[in-house]
Structures are given as structure tokens and as C-alpha cells.
Amino acid sequence: MMMEDFVVLKGITKTFGSFVANNNVDFAVKKQQVHALLGENGAGKSTLMKLLYGVYQPDSGDVFVDGEKVVINSPHDARAVGIGMVFQSFMLIPAFTVIENVALSLKDLGLTIDQRDIEKRILELSDKYGFDIDPHAKVWQLPIGAQQKIEIIKLVMAGARLLIFDEPTSVLAPHEAESLFQIFDSLRASGYTIIFISHKLNEVLRCSDEITVLRRGAVVGTINRSEATEAVLVDMIIGEKSANSQSYERKPLPPPNKPLLEMRDVVACDDRGRRTLDGLNLNIFPGEIVGIAGVSGNGQKEAGEVIQSIRAVESGHILLDGTDISHWSILDVRQAGVVCIPEDPLAFGAVPTLTVEENLALGDVEADSAKGWRPVNWGQARAKLDKVQKEFGLQMPRLNVPIRALSGGNVQRIVFARELAAKSKLLLAYYPTRGTDINAAEIIRTVLLHYRNLGGAILLISEDLDELFMISDRIVVMYHGRNVGERDPKTADITEIGYLMTDGKFSHKDRQTVTPNVPPMQKAGVESVAHVSH
Incomplete structure (x- = not known):
């Protein structure tokens, strides 16, 4: 019937x-x-x-x-x-x-x-x-x-x-x-x-x-x-064959030597003054994608914010190339090679009233010009864009269109292109494929893998476990602001990860919390161990 x-x-x-x-x-x-x-x-x-x-x-x-x-x-x-x-x-x-x-x-x-x-x-x-x-x-x-x-x-x-x-x-x-x-x-x-x-x-x-x-x-x-x-x-x-990040070339990881980024017992509070990072320990090595799994609100976003110095570190240490950057300014952290793809690219990664070209040029100024107002180096900005388009295959919309008139997917591509063009060591990617279609999501994952293969380190924050399993070299589970377990995606049990995400314990009888092995504090010193050149 x-x-x-x-x-x-x-x-x-x-x-x-x-x-x-x-x-x-x-x-x-x-x-x-x-x-x-x-x-x-x-x-x-x-x-x-x-x-x-x-x-x-x-x-x-x-x-x-x-x-x-x-x-x-x-x-x-x-x-x-x-x-x-x-x-x-x-x-x-x-x-x-x-x-x-x-x-x-x-x-x-x-x-x-x-x-x-x-x-x-x-x-x-x-x-x-x-x-x-x-x-x-x-x-x-x-x-x-x-x-x-x-x-x-x-x-x-x-x-x-x-x-x-x-x-x-x-x-x-x-x-x-x-x-x-x-x-x-x-x-x-x-x-x-x-x-x-x-x-x-x-x-x-x-x-x-x-x-x-x-x-x-x-x-x-x-x-x-x-x-x-x-x-x-x-x-x-x-209506056509999509990109397939699962078949994308993944270069073997170099033997672990020295982490690019180290977070040691980091404590931070949210906007209401409540502790949102509670002794977080995390290492990221060059040429590695570390995926953060966790139910929304367990400190994933705040972990990225303290790395960028957007949020203050109450206690603990964050080291980049062995140098403590826990209390650096946002500008200093960015100039040291930390870039970001924000959760909402239009709100936090772009200026809505500016054109595509102007947004792509943000941060490109004459290095030797005087302090204060500095002219944009338009030639350098366009050259970087051309290189990124060729190297990563990111197609850009028309450059003279206000960015607020574009779809979310196109805004994200523009922010991706600008950040990838920077001389970066560490890319923080917040929910990079959220709300995108299948083909756009696969293009983004392919770009992330290519960045990793060039030696860049990526902290990938995503609520899509399929995505984390697909492209991460290592998955870290966060619960109540702590690292409660690390897994190799090739051997991890997705159900076990689900339980770690929701109660911080294993699904097995012992349900013991995993404490990551954190190396002793190294002397501060600037040493570039990873540098993605474009």
C-alpha cells in the first residue's frame, strides 16, 4: 500500500x-x-x-x-x-x-x-x-x-x-x-x-x-x-569523481626526535573563570597530524587558543622548538610560525567588508618599512597566492568580490590559502570540514595531508571521528580539559574512543586513565625543527 x-x-x-x-x-x-x-x-x-x-x-x-x-x-x-x-x-x-x-x-x-x-x-x-x-x-x-x-x-x-x-x-x-x-x-x-x-x-x-x-x-x-x-x-x-584523501601519498614519519610543540600541565580558564584546561599534556612532532577527539566543550578549542596566546595560561608551560611561549603575544606566536584555520573563518579569519584580494593580503607588509602604517606588498601577496594555488590546488573565487558575499566554503578556501602561504611550522585547524560537502571536505583533507608531507605539524580539532581516523597520525582524546588517552588510528577501537570522549575512561573493565609520557623540561632555546616553505 x-x-x-x-x-x-x-x-x-x-x-x-x-x-x-x-x-x-x-x-x-x-x-x-x-x-x-x-x-x-x-x-x-x-x-x-x-x-x-x-x-x-x-x-x-x-x-x-x-x-x-x-x-x-x-x-x-x-x-x-x-x-x-x-x-x-x-x-x-x-x-x-x-x-x-x-x-x-x-x-x-x-x-x-x-x-x-x-x-x-x-x-x-x-x-x-x-x-x-x-x-x-x-x-x-x-x-x-x-x-x-x-x-x-x-x-x-x-x-x-x-x-x-x-x-x-x-x-x-x-x-x-x-x-x-x-x-x-x-x-x-x-x-x-x-x-x-x-x-x-x-x-x-x-x-x-x-x-x-x-x-x-x-x-x-x-x-x-x-x-x-x-x-x-x-x-x-x-556528479563527478571526488578527491580521495585515503589514497593520497603519505610520507613516512621521521623517527621521533624532538617535539615541535610541547604542552606541559597546562591550566587555563574559560570566559566565566571556570577551569577548562586541567593539566593538559600534549606533544606534536614535525610532519605529524595530531587529531583531537572530544565532545564539544571539553577544552579542545581552548587548547588551540592558549597555543596562540588568545587565552591566558594560568599555570604550566607551552614550548615551541624548545622555547617557552606560554606568555608571548599573539603576534610573536604567529611570527614564530603558528598559523590557524578558525572554526568560523568569516567571523575570525577574515574582514567581511574587504574583497577577496584584500583578505588574502592581510599580514603581507613591507618588512623593511617604518613602524606604524605600512603598505601592503600586493605583488608579494599575489605571488604567494599563485604558488599556493599551484602547489595545493586550491581554486579561488574572483578577487574583487567582497568576502561576505561568498559561501562558507569559499571563505574557508581563502583563509586556507592565506595561512598556507605563511612561513609556518604549526597549523591549528578548527573543524576544517564542518558544514562542507563531500568533495570540498576531501579537498581540505588532501591539502592538510600535503602540508604534513612538506614537514608541517598540524593540530586537527574535529568532531568527525571518520575524518580523524582517516588523516591523523595520532588521535588524542580530551575529556574535562585533560588528555585521557592517545591512540594510533590504524589500531584504535572507535567504541573505546567514544567512551573516553564521554566519561574519560576505557570501555574495558579496568577503565584506567592513560597519562601521556611527558619528557622533562628542556632548556629554552630557539631551534627550527620544522619549516614549511612555499
Whole structure:
């Protein structure tokens, strides 16, 4: 028997100026199914879902819910017809309890809040779906996985029948992701319909009933899960053979001699004054990619910030080439050869109002000019760009376009090109492929491997364990600001790493914490052991 469609989009077109985000899209989701939405970065997936949820309004086309034509001009309108959405950034108030956050989403909320009734309903849902949520807990006290469950409770209690999830596993450990998929199964069995946006093909193949692929704002096709394989989906997504970092040449590592970077018992605090690095020990050698695994909020970002001197070191030492840089300025650290690909390239790695060329030239000044205002060496900047494009294969957009007008993927390429052109020894890469499509992600990984093969050291901070296993020479797990274990990706157990990420202990009976072997303090002295020349 054919299943009925719950939501149907017909002829949906959405433009932003001259850019066509969605082009005459037809899209249908059957009742009580998990429908995956795939596509390259900029293919129009998020725009299409925001149109369905009322964040944007289409230029043309129609939306049908349960066979009835509807007009959705706002998220309020979407919720009124039973559509809810869980964004990557959760819509929760950290200082409020679970009850208070849920209450804000209820349609029937009066002048007073019946906390007992809301608590009862939360506990009923928590028991039914295995959420294990304390209704009286403050949101800021809860792990990311629990916060995501609160978002689901909000939607269900608000009357949503269609739940849209935007990259829901990006902040979860492997066993937490599997728990989410089990929740999907339970929700589907209870009559709910789910749209699931993901860049991870194994996740889509694990939990979806149907899969729709978008390319350049248009639908390539919709297939049943039974017809889908990774090869079929990749071909639909990119339409051509993608780069393959797994087959990229990996030069053998030189015998360990002296670390390029040493972090010894480093302690640092977050913006609220709470200890976020708690005696962190970490070594990185030249020609090595060290991947940092950990659930978001366990000190990964702060580890990179103290290396760059963006965040102060309370105690402990950071050595670069044997020299203590713990209290150097940001400029001194950068001039010593530490460069960075930030988590949000547009916010932290570029000036939005400047053009592509001007952003590429940032930092390129005449070395022998007087202090104060110094002229940009445009010729040197363009020469570096040409060399990087040839050596790393990074294609650049037009140079005279303001960088804020570009997609996230293109902004990231520009920042990559500028940082790779610097005379660097250590590259800090924060979530470099987050939000990118398959082909762009493979290009980035290939560039990182090439940098490593030239002798550069990389600290790779990523929440994609597949990525860490694919290109890291060594994986370090961080939990509560400490290094709780190091593994060789070729022999590591991904389940064990998942447990280390979430409770700092092994999955084995002994569950002993691994303490890395830290060499004794060496005398300070500047010695360049790695230098990537472009």
C-alpha cells in the first residue's frame, strides 16, 4: 500500500539577489518516515528547510501539509501546522531549567506556568523514548546530547508531527549518535515524520527510509534506502569523481626526535573563570597530524587558543622548538610560525567588508618599512597566492568580490590559502570540514595531508571521528580539559574512543586513565625543527 505524503513542496524557487538558492524544487515526505536530505555545500538544503519552517518565504511555489495548501510566513505558522525544527545551534536558555525551556515552546501556555503538569509530561516522554532527563536541571549543566533531547521534547509537546533535524550528530559521540537514531526509530513508530539533513553517508544509510539529493539548488533525485549505496549517493551529490584523501601519498614519519610543540600541565580558564584546561599534556612532532577527539566543550578549542596566546595560561608551560611561549603575544606566536584555520573563518579569519584580494593580503607588509602604517606588498601577496594555488590546488573565487558575499566554503578556501602561504611550522585547524560537502571536505583533507608531507605539524580539532581516523597520525582524546588517552588510528577501537570522549575512561573493565609520557623540561632555546616553505 502506498504511504500518504505528509508534506509536499511544488515548484519552490528562492533567490537572494541574482543567486538562485532553490530552483523549481519538488519535494515530498511520506508520513511516518525518516527522509534524508543530502547535497553539496550551497546546494540549497538548509534554505529549503528554512522555507518549510517559515524562516524564509519562497518567491514562487506551493506548500501542502496533509493534502491542504498552506502559507507559511513564519516559524509560528509552521508550528501551527505541525512542523518543528531542531537547528545545529540549540534554541535553549542555559540559565533556565528544562521545565522552563519547554514551557516557552508550548502553545497553551497561560499567564502562569503549571510546572507540575509540565514536569509530568516531560517525564512521560523521557520514559517513553529513554531520554533520562531531569526536568529540574539547569540547561547549562547538561551535556550536549541531553540538550538535544530537550529540543525534541519541546517539539513533541508543542504538537509537532514533522521534525526537521539539521546536522544533529555534529556534536555527538558515536554511541550518542546511535542513541539518536534509536530515538528516530521510536518516533517513527509513534507516528512522527522526520527530515534529516546530514553530510555523513553512513548515518543516512543507517536511519533513513528515503533520500533526496539536491545539487545547485535543484533536485537530482529521490531514492529508497534499499537502492542506496555510498557510491550511488556520492555520484548523485557531486556528479563527478571526488578527491580521495585515503589514497593520497603519505610520507613516512621521521623517527621521533624532538617535539615541535610541547604542552606541559597546562591550566587555563574559560570566559566565566571556570577551569577548562586541567593539566593538559600534549606533544606534536614535525610532519605529524595530531587529531583531537572530544565532545564539544571539553577544552579542545581552548587548547588551540592558549597555543596562540588568545587565552591566558594560568599555570604550566607551552614550548615551541624548545622555547617557552606560554606568555608571548599573539603576534610573536604567529611570527614564530603558528598559523590557524578558525572554526568560523568569516567571523575570525577574515574582514567581511574587504574583497577577496584584500583578505588574502592581510599580514603581507613591507618588512623593511617604518613602524606604524605600512603598505601592503600586493605583488608579494599575489605571488604567494599563485604558488599556493599551484602547489595545493586550491581554486579561488574572483578577487574583487567582497568576502561576505561568498559561501562558507569559499571563505574557508581563502583563509586556507592565506595561512598556507605563511612561513609556518604549526597549523591549528578548527573543524576544517564542518558544514562542507563531500568533495570540498576531501579537498581540505588532501591539502592538510600535503602540508604534513612538506614537514608541517598540524593540530586537527574535529568532531568527525571518520575524518580523524582517516588523516591523523595520532588521535588524542580530551575529556574535562585533560588528555585521557592517545591512540594510533590504524589500531584504535572507535567504541573505546567514544567512551573516553564521554566519561574519560576505557570501555574495558579496568577503565584506567592513560597519562601521556611527558619528557622533562628542556632548556629554552630557539631551534627550527620544522619549516614549511612555499
